[in-house]
Amino acid sequence: MSELLAQGPGLEAWLLLAAVLFAIGLYGVLSRKNLIAILLSVELMANAVNLNLVALSRYSGNLVGQAVTMFTIALTVAEVVIGLAIVILVYRTRRGIEADQADMLRG
């Protein structure tokens, strides 16, 4: 039993988990109306990617994956900052943060 525990669930499980998280995040991005909810979903997708990277790094014994994850976390932070800034600006000009409100490019 402890060998099983020591072994862990296996690479496929981790990858599956990351894929599921990614799918949930994707669904959220596509279906949520609130801008902040959309940002949360994007964050979820980013974290799913990070999980993927770390899992692959552990099961291949290569530390490169984890190093890249450090970078992607930083990038995600920067992206969220900008996203929130945009949300604030949208709120200030349009008095609402519904995604469907911003359709000025409508044909």
Next chain:
Amino acid sequence: MLTLALIALLLPAACFVLLAVVWPLRHQGRLAGVLSSSVAVATLVASVLALLNYEDPVDATLPWLVSRGHTIAEVGIHLDGISLSMMAVVALVASCVQIYSLGYLDDQDGPSLGRYFAWHSLFIFAMQTLVLAPNLLQLFAGWELVGLCSYLLIGFFWREGHAGKAAVKAFWVNKFADMGLMSAVILMYVATGQFGWDKALPPGTAELIAGLLLVGVMGKSAQFPLHTWLPDAMAGPTPVSALLHAATMVAAGVFLVVRAYPIFAAAPHVLVFMTWLGAGTALMAAVIAVFQDDIKKVLAYSTASQLGYMVAALGSGEAMGGYYHLTTHAFFKALLFLAAGAAIHTVHSNDIHDMGGLLKRTPVSGGLFLIGTAALIGLPPFAGFFSKDLLLEELYEAGAWGPLVMLILGVALTAFYMTRVVSVAYLGPPKGKSAAHAGQPEHEAPATMLGPMLLLGFFALGAGGLAGPLAARWGMHYAFHLSPVGVVALVFALSGMALAWLQYGLGRQLLPLGGGLRSLVLSAPVDRAWEAAWRSATLPLARGIGWFDRYIVDGLINLVGWGTLKGAALARKAQTGRSRDYLFAVILGVIVYAAYGVIGARP
């Protein structure tokens, strides 16, 4: 001789271009007129010199239409006895008319006068292009161009109402006839691969081509039933009527037959038809002329009648008589028109019943009108006598009895209607407007008008004598001999004169020329028939074609446009402006790509 002919051809063209482009020169009406007349006189001198220096036929051409290496048609000049003499006649009448116009149109403003003389220069060039043409294609080009000049010059007084309509009518009728001419030209190429008239043709083709050419001739030379435009063309200035619609342009049809005679000689059925058509037109037009009060209309119908004489003569199998009459007719008919113009100028009316006693009031122009009349009637020793005699003799020898009888009756009628005009307008007391203005000072025509008339009068008198020497120069034999037909014609002419003098000069109403016949003739039945055909056939056809153009052709184009717009509206639905939808599209694309990568790439 070649250079002289080229000068005669191209100088008027240069004058036209100069007047067309340099508008300050053109707006100086009188100056433009003097320039144009000088060019016309120079053309005359060159033509006469070329004629006198003529030895043998000569061609000077440049390749015009070239296809796959060989030349299909050429442009240039073809000089022989016929083209050189016609060129000289055209130049002579044109010069006389232009100088005359300087006096006749002296009340017109500068720009109008400049426009007038520019068209005249263009006309000389166009007519010479036709006359000197080495093939049917260039002749056709000149033909159309003179038709254009006719339209422009008839419509000179376009501001005054019916001149514009008359110009359009002339253009339309000629254009209709030109369909025949164009078909003939094309057929000639299809049959022989070139546009000349010398190549031998199979008999059926010759008949067809000659017949189609004849359609064109009917339009241009005002033969029944395409004669209706000529009387209306009198709306143009009288000098224009003299030049285009008496002496030269209308003679172009006759000239075409003379020029392309090899084709006609091979088409006996067409020739027979021509004798009847010409004689019929001659007789019909002479009858109508009897009932006209407008002096110009009398002369217009007379022109149609005399052209009928020429066409009939050409149908006899000999070209000389018709061509001879063409040249003498050019002289005396132009003279008659110019003299009539002088009368109109004096009396300020076209109606003969507003004239009277003009021989006493304006002796020079009156006398000249009488000279023209004598030539037209065919009294010796005037030119018309000789040409008519030759013409009738040719028909007699061809055995064309029906046409011959009609033509001799026509001689009597010609004498009748001309003597009527002379009796009413030139002899007797002043009538109508002239009577109302009696006692006021009157002026004879100015020298610019009289000079050309005198020159034409000389030819109307003397052209008979010139024919012999000129023919000898060209190796042809012409000696005048009086034929029995000629004598008969002379008798008929004299009787016609006598009858008219009794009826109009002395007032004895011998012939029932009032009432029924008069109203029938003046109701213009041929015009009515054409108008009915126009309304019932041409206009509905045009409307149908217009409908087709608007709804089918345009409809197709509009359909494409409409389809584009509808498709675009449909496609626009994808542009919602919502970032969610765009993201969705991106993800969709990614999935498709990935699916292809996983599934499609399998070997």
